[in-house]
Amino acid sequence: MDRNHLLRQVAYMKNSLFDQGYLDREQFTQLEELQDDANPNFVEEIVTLYYNDSARLIQNMEQTLVNRPIDFVRLEEILHQFKGSSSSIGAKKVNDACTQLKEYCSAENTEGCSRTLQLVKQEHAVLRTRLETYFQMVREAG
């Protein structure tokens, strides 16, 4: 397949991710700017690292909501880490969902926390799929 065509598809995909609010344009672009000959796959590597790390954090957050009494302080600590990593890779929708979760956590609203944690998980999963497709296309374009 024509390489230019593939490159255009990559650009199109990326712009969709920005326009649809999945990725923060500025932060993701910054990550791409750090890619060089020494680290040609830096963005994919850091995103992979993020998904491995954040899966664990989500599990830990779920666990806090299962325990009784609920340790909202602990939940907020884990959330702080998770939100930090999410914003470092430019995961915009995930980050927004985290902000909502943080509010319910501060209010010690169990139902609100459960609901928004599900939203966080959902956005996290959707972005993962989108990014997998994106990196696949990046690789194909060479």
Next chain:
Amino acid sequence: MAAVEAQPQFHVLAVDDSLIDRKLIEKLLKTSSYQVTSVDSACKALEFLGLLNEEDQRNSDIKVHLIITDYSMPGMTGYDLLRKIKESPSLKDIPVVIMSSENIPSRINRCLEEGAEEFFLKPVQLSDVSKLKPHLMKENSKEIPSRCSSSGPQQCFWPASSICI
């Protein structure tokens, strides 16, 4: 012997409990031509810096020219680390930069008052890292005049072991 060499590489110690943020700050610093050591806690940072506390520091190969640390870390925070560094006779002259994902003016002021050179909001950008240079040059430039072997505009060469920290 007194050949003019390329500017010596500055060594930055990065402290952050987040794996992703550590990877990111390492890349930002390396891309900006810094040598980087990264640790995941303030305690480990102090351990590492403790290696510089030897009496005969002049002969030590390990030099740290700047410390960049996250504010919120479990156990010892970046602020606690900053205070410990500023209280130490041998470490207090190392410039310290604080990073935080939270924009809290009172926190920022407290850090700057305690002696932090800069406060970066996360996620840190390349443009932030470019602000580090003056702080590093400031610390080293006071030594340059006495060691200059040339009066020209070329970069003076000074042996790495005599860079003060």
